[in-house]
Amino acid sequence: MSATLSPSTLLWVPLAPLAGSIIAGFFGKTIGRRGAHTVTILGVLISFIVSAMVLKSVAVDGARFNATIYEWMNLGGLKMEIGFLVDGLTAMMMAVVSFVSLMVHIYTIGYMEEDPGYQRFFSYISLFTFSMLMLVMSNNFLQLFFGWEAVGLVSYLLIGFWYTRPTAIFANMKAFIVNRVGDFGFILGIGLIVANAGTFGYAEAFAKGPELAKLVFPGSEWMLITVICICLFIGAMGKSAQFPLHVWLPDSMEGPTPISALIHAATMVTAGIFMVARMSPLFELSDTALSVVMVIGAITALFMGFDIKRVVAYSTLSQLGYMTVALGASAYSVAVFHLMTHAFFKALLFLAAGSVIIGMHHDQDIRNMGGLRKYMRITWITSLLGSLALIGTPLFAGFYSKDSIIEAVHASHLTGSGFAYFAVAAGVFVTAFYSFRMYFLVFHGKERFGQAHNHHGDSDDEEPASDQHHGLAAGEKPHESPWVVTAPLVLLAVPSVVIGFITIGPLLFTDFFKDSIFVDLEHHPAMEELAKEFHGAAVMAWHGLGSLPFWLALIGVAMAYVFYLVKPEIPAAIKARFGFVYRLLDNKYYMDWINEHIVAPAARGVGQGLWKGGDAGLIDTVVIDGSARAVGVMASVVRLVQTGYLYWYALVMILGVIGLMTWQLWPYMRALKGF
Numbered sequence: 001m002s003a004t005l006s007p008s009t010l011l012w013v014p015l016a017p018l019a020g021s022i023i024a025g026f027f028g029k030t031i032g033r034r035g036a037h038t039v040t041i042l043g044v045l046i047s048f049i050v051s052a053m054v055l056k057s058v059a060v061d062g063a064r065f066n067a068t069i070y071e072w073m074n075l076g077g078l079k080m081e082i083g084f085l086v087d088g089l090t091a092m093m094m095a096v097v098s099f100v101s102l103m104v105h106i107y108t109i110g111y112m113e114e115d116p117g118y119q120r121f122f123s124y125i126s127l128f129t130f131s132m133l134m135l136v137m138s139n140n141f142l143q144l145f146f147g148w149e150a151v152g153l154v155s156y157l158l159i160g161f162w163y164t165r166p167t168a169i170f171a172n173m174k175a176f177i178v179n180r181v182g183d184f185g186f187i188l189g190i191g192l193i194v195a196n197a198g199t200f201g202y203a204e205a206f207a208k209g210p211e212l213a214k215l216v217f218p219g220s221e222w223m224l225i226t227v228i229c230i231c232l233f234i235g236a237m238g239k240s241a242q243f244p245l246h247v248w249l250p251d252s253m254e255g256p257t258p259i260s261a262l263i264h265a266a267t268m269v270t271a272g273i274f275m276v277a278r279m280s281p282l283f284e285l286s287d288t289a290l291s292v293v294m295v296i297g298a299i300t301a302l303f304m305g306f307d308i309k310r311v312v313a314y315s316t317l318s319q320l321g322y323m324t325v326a327l328g329a330s331a332y333s334v335a336v337f338h339l340m341t342h343a344f345f346k347a348l349l350f351l352a353a354g355s356v357i358i359g360m361h362h363d364q365d366i367r368n369m370g371g372l373r374k375y376m377r378i379t380w381i382t383s384l385l386g387s388l389a390l391i392g393t394p395l396f397a398g399f400y401s402k403d404s405i406i407e408a409v410h411a412s413h414l415t416g417s418g419f420a421y422f423a424v425a426a427g428v429f430v431t432a433f434y435s436f437r438m439y440f441l442v443f444h445g446k447e448r449f450g451q452a453h454n455h456h457g458d459s460d461d462e463e464p465a466s467d468q469h470h471g472l473a474a475g476e477k478p479h480e481s482p483w484v485v486t487a488p489l490v491l492l493a494v495p496s497v498v499i500g501f502i503t504i505g506p507l508l509f510t511d512f513f514k515d516s517i518f519v520d521l522e523h524h525p526a527m528e529e530l531a532k533e534f535h536g537a538a539v540m541a542w543h544g545l546g547s548l549p550f551w552l553a554l555i556g557v558a559m560a561y562v563f564y565l566v567k568p569e570i571p572a573a574i575k576a577r578f579g580f581v582y583r584l585l586d587n588k589y590y591m592d593w594i595n596e597h598i599v600a601p602a603a604r605g606v607g608q609g610l611w612k613g614g615d616a617g618l619i620d621t622v623v624i625d626g627s628a629r630a631v632g633v634m635a636s637v638v639r640l641v642q643t644g645y646l647y648w649y650a651l652v653m654i655l656g657v658i659g660l661m662t663w664q665l666w667p668y669m670r671a672l673k674g675f
Contacts, residue, residue: 005057005065009050010084013094014133016046017101021126028119036119040126041105047133048098051091058091059512066139066203078200085139085202089336089516092507093136093274096340097267100347101129103488107351108258110484111358115256121161125262128154132267136274140200141190144275148186148239151268152179158263159255171254178248182238189231193282196224206281206518213285229282229289233296236272240320243300249317257354261347269316270339273323277332281518284330287414290524294328294409295416297321298423302430315390315435316346318427322405325420330524331408332517337507338401345389345398345496348489352383355485356442359478366438371447375478380443382489387439389496391432391553394544400500400537402428404508404530406549411529428549432556440564501537509534 020043024036031039057063065086072080086094104125112121131154135147152175160172194200196215197208215224236242241249249269253260263269276283276293283289301321319342326335359376360369373380389398406428409421480486506512509531521528534540544550563570641652 025123051094083139171251175248186235240272261350297324298420302423329412341397348386348492394541397500436560
């Protein structure tokens with residue numbers, strides 16, 4: 001591929017999955033199950049191959065692309081168009097999204113084999129891939145918003161895929177509503193940019209950034225650029241599940257496991273991280289906005305890791321918090337680096353969880369598992385590799401990105417950086433403890449399957465939702481999943497181990513992101529400090545063995561081993577002694593209760609007030625009905641002079657003429673009287 005990318009080639013990336021989605025969706029019954037998964041996998045495979053070629057061209061040949069593909073309309077100089085911007089950031093995202101999506105598509109063949117909505121599911125996940133690719137490839141805010149909303153819409157369909165289940169309907173509605181809250185801020189931010197910069201294009205808006213930084217938000221003392229960046233970040237808080245807009249993400253596991261991997265790993269939840277990184281020329285102009293980003297990320301990274309249910313889901317929240325903290329420290333390249341490594345090992349962990357579910361005949365209570373290591377060898381080893389990457393074990397992918405985030409925060413001098421450093425460091429211990437708690441309970445210890453249990457879904461442990469809950473019969477043993485399930489696990493395990501070692505130097509300490517990400521090194525020197533300390537991936541791993549994060553992770557793993565394999569009575573004793581803390585964590589800090597009993601009633605009250613007072617009272621009664629009544633009163637008065645008699649009209653005309661003449665002659669009469 002030449003140094004100049006072809007628009008016709010780039011079009012294959014989003015349109016191939018879209019074509020597969022349309023064919024599987026509209027003609028699924030005609031082409032059957034095999035036809036549906038063949039056409040959708042082929043579409044995503046084409047997208048991945050082209051994306052890999054583009055990434056090679058961008059990284060090796062320095063190729064770039066920024067042009068309009070289709071102009072929709074031009075309103076007073078404001079162009080609304082579809083366009084692609086392909087640089088280092090976009091090329092990396094294209095490759096990651098298409099690869100993870102391809103793995104999920106292949107995995108789905110085995111996981112959804114018996115589901116009656118087989119063709120519909122493949123159509124949805126291909127449409128989701130198209131939406132995400134349109135988002136990351138956009139070169140303007142209009143297309144960004146289209147991809148942003150399309151991802152949210154398709155996630156609504158996927159989370160509620162099993163639409164006969166009330167919990168799935170509640171979960172997808174919850175995700176949809178919470179994301180609308182974030183999207184309200186997002187569209188306000190875009191509106192402020194368009195209103196003050198006069199353009200939808202990224203390049204033009206970024207060029208006017210210094211001018212925007214001099215303006216004050218009308219009616220306040222806030223700088224306009226700070227308001228813009230905070231509004232944009234509110235959108236990211238919704239999509240990337242940052243506190244307090246994180247509540248939708250754990251419930252999204254009501255969808256099938258492949259969706260959890262697709263939403264939680266490389267696509268929807270990373271859209272906010274990608275967007276803030278793309279908007280770095282604007283965020284660098286506001287230290288206040290960066291501090292807000294850092295503190296919100298720190299809260300998410302620390303407190304969302306403490307949940308004792310749905311461990312994998314809440315660890316996603318924690319890792320998104322790490323990425324957000326890096327954004328706040330102006331280490332944008334480190335944030336997207338962790339985005340990439342996290343995509344591989346988190347997708348691996350979710351798909352491995354699905355493999356366990358298949359092997360256990362859809363029993364998802366980990367208190368009914370234990371000892372699966374000898375029955376599901378591939379699932380076991382890939383789960384171990386994914387867990388080691390997640391906790392930041394030296395040489396594994398997660399180590400390089402997570403350790404870089406911690407060091408970047410330590411080098412930051414922004415307000416809130418001290419709390420953020422504590423949060424990301426403590427989060428290492430929390431992640432290690434709960435991740436290996438789940439690992440030990442599932443794959444090691446006493447075999448607890450094939451027995452009569454009475455847990456009824458109120459498990460204190462991880463319990464992602466599924467449409468079926470069969471379980472193993474008495475005496476029945478688990479089994480390894482078919483190759484269409486285990487092959488994606490192996491393919492995801494490889495980058496989970498090596499991708500950090502291979503790419504940390506090129507991504508963070510070269511010019512790969514030179515025209516994608518802008519950092520004011522004079523005021524935000526975190527990346528400069530990281531570059532001074534970096535002496536190669538191997539040296540970094542060696543030094544990592546003596547670092548605080550490594551020892552915190554090791555302590556977390558050791559405690560999980562002791563608590564759940566050696567002395568399982570310890571957690572029960574802690575639960576009994578610290579019942580309030582347990583209930584606080586078990587109820588997810590009562591965030592759902594607060595939303596359902598305080599926020600929702602308050603919003604309902606405001607809505608009813610606006611409806612009854614504003615709509616019904618003011619608009620209907622005063623404006624609409626009032627204007628009609630005013631016209632009626634005026635008509636009744638005018639009707640009095642409409643008698644129908646000619647002499648009356650003649651009298652009115654004469655009086656009118658006399659009145660008009662008097663009005664016109666009055667100044668002259670006063671002048672004559674004065675003379």
